[in-house]
Amino acid sequence: MRRVVFNQKGGVGKSTITSNLAAIGAHLGQRTLVVDLDPQGNSSRYLLGDAVEQDLSGVADFFDTTLKFTLRAPATSDFIVASPWENLHVMPSSPALEELHGKLESRYKIYKLRDALQELADDYDAIWIDTPPALNFYTRSALIAAESCLIPFDCDDFSRRALYGLLDSVKEIQADHNPDLRVDGIVVNQFQPRAALPRRTVQELIDEGLPVCQPYLSASVKIKESHELARPMIHLDPRHKLTQELVALYESLNT
Numbered sequence: 001m002r003r004v005v006f007n008q009k010g011g012v013g014k015s016t017i018t019s020n021l022a023a024i025g026a027h028l029g030q031r032t033l034v035v036d037l038d039p040q041g042n043s044s045r046y047l048l049g050d051a052v053e054q055d056l057s058g059v060a061d062f063f064d065t066t067l068k069f070t071l072r073a074p075a076t077s078d079f080i081v082a083s084p085w086e087n088l089h090v091m092p093s094s095p096a097l098e099e100l101h102g103k104l105e106s107r108y109k110i111y112k113l114r115d116a117l118q119e120l121a122d123d124y125d126a127i128w129i130d131t132p133p134a135l136n137f138y139t140r141s142a143l144i145a146a147e148s149c150l151i152p153f154d155c156d157d158f159s160r161r162a163l164y165g166l167l168d169s170v171k172e173i174q175a176d177h178n179p180d181l182r183v184d185g186i187v188v189n190q191f192q193p194r195a196a197l198p199r200r201t202v203q204e205l206i207d208e209g210l211p212v213c214q215p216y217l218s219a220s221v222k223i224k225e226s227h228e229l230a231r232p233m234i235h236l237d238p239r240h241k242l243t244q245e246l247v248a249l250y251e252s253l254n255t
Helices: 016-025 042-053 059-066 096-106 111-119 139-145 155-177 194-209 224-229 239-251
Strands: 003-007 032-036 086-091 128-132 148-153 180-187
Touching: 003 016, 003 139, 016 032, 016 042, 016 086, 016 128, 016 148, 016 239, 032 042, 032 155, 042 086, 059 096, 059 111, 086 224, 096 139, 111 139, 148 155, 155 180, 155 194, 180 194
Parallel strands: 003 128, 003 148, 032 086, 032 128, 148 180
Antiparallel strands: none
């Protein structure tokens, strides 16, 4: 299963959701890969810690090779590194993705990621793709490469209004490039059940028939500690309420 976590709005928890759901799957024995397409590299740092400071081969190197002709092209697996967690591997990001963007777009390398991930089909049970907060070459590549899409949502009116344009973008990719792409659901993040606005906003999505995932993910300062220590919640505090919500969300997506 290849899943992309996508939202054109920043700060909605894409990297946190990607990394934690992938870590849970790996913890449960699934051979799991995270592909980090965001030049900020938050998922890479979250899952690899200080190792990201090293000169790791990763997704930028992969895309760079697509711009060159070689008789012996490297295997996709050459751009993947092991995380500290069993069964969990990462194709790490790099700021070099910014420099490559225009070249890749102008030379129409939009299907290269799909082809590369299909090459890895026998190596992994699940591939999670983190994306930048923009509908650009990398995000389109991810939507073309994926079988399903998760949309993080942070419970405000701006996010709700932006959601319709985002869903239209997914439909466009379905129509033009990837008819098998499906929306698994909208993941409600940083939910505060005692506040009226988040409850009302989420209920409006449900009333409109949009696929809102259960359970909602609670707001918690523990996730900031998880980021700082580069330890996904399942490894930091398995009994924490947010961890249990993430596990329940993972199970609901995989049943």
